[in-house]
Amino acid sequence: MTIYIILGVFSVWILILSWFVISTRKHYFNLVSKTKKYKIDDILDKLLENEGKLEKAVGEIRKDLTETISQSKFHLQKIGLVRFNPFERMTGEQSFVIALLDKDDNGIIVNFIYTHDGLRAYTKKVNRGKGVGYQLSDEEEKAIRESQ
Numbered sequence: 353m354t355i356y357i358i359l360g361v362f363s364v365w366i367l368i369l370s371w372f373v374i375s376t377r378k379h380y381f382n383l384v385s386k387t388k389k390y391k392i393d394d395i396l397d398k399l400l401e402n403e404g405k406l407e408k409a410v411g412e413i414r415k416d417l418t419e420t421i422s423q424s425k426f427h428l429q430k431i432g433l434v435r436f437n438p439f440e441r442m443t444g445e446q447s448f449v450i451a452l453l454d455k456d457d458n459g460i461i462v463n464f465i466y467t468h469d470g471l472r473a474y475t476k477k478v479n480r481g482k483g484v485g486y487q488l489s490d491e492e493e494k495a496i497r498e499s500q
Contacts, residue, residue: 425455432499436491438465451495457481461492 380392387395432451437444446466453459461483463474477484481496488496 427454428452428459429455430457430459430499432495432497434491434495434498439467449489449491449495451478451492451499453478453481453496453499457496461488461495463489463492 383395384392387398430451430453432453433448435445435448438447448464450462450464451459452462457478457480459478461476461478463476465472465474476486476488476492478488478496482488483492
């Protein structure tokens with residue numbers, strides 16, 4: 353009787369192992385048929401080769417992004433506009449100041465003053481929010497504050 357029990361348990365064990373082997377074999381052939389390769393080693397080698405190429409591409413993209421970010425602080429990032437009336441006798445605020453600055457408040461200020469004779473344009477260089485060579489007027493300082 354014990355021999356029948358041992359044979360029964362052994363048969364069930366063989367069926368379970370056979371099921372695992374068949375399902376694993378089916379899965380293996382399914383993988384191989386999708387990749388059109390005959391060996392799993394070839395598939396793994398191709399995956400590792402692609403991973404190396406992707407790591408190199410990501411490294412180049414990371415380097416380019418870091419360089420672009422460091423250069424972008426010199427691009428115009430802040431623009432301020434203030435309209436004003438420089439002369440009491442003229443009506444309306446037809447004159448204006450434009451501040452064109454980068455991240456560190458470096459750039460230029462363009463001052464357009466409207467007079468009876470025409471339009472006058474003046475520029476001033478700005479370094480760290482302060483005028484270089486010339487003192488800034490109240491309107492120009494306001495344009496810098498509004499550019500923030």
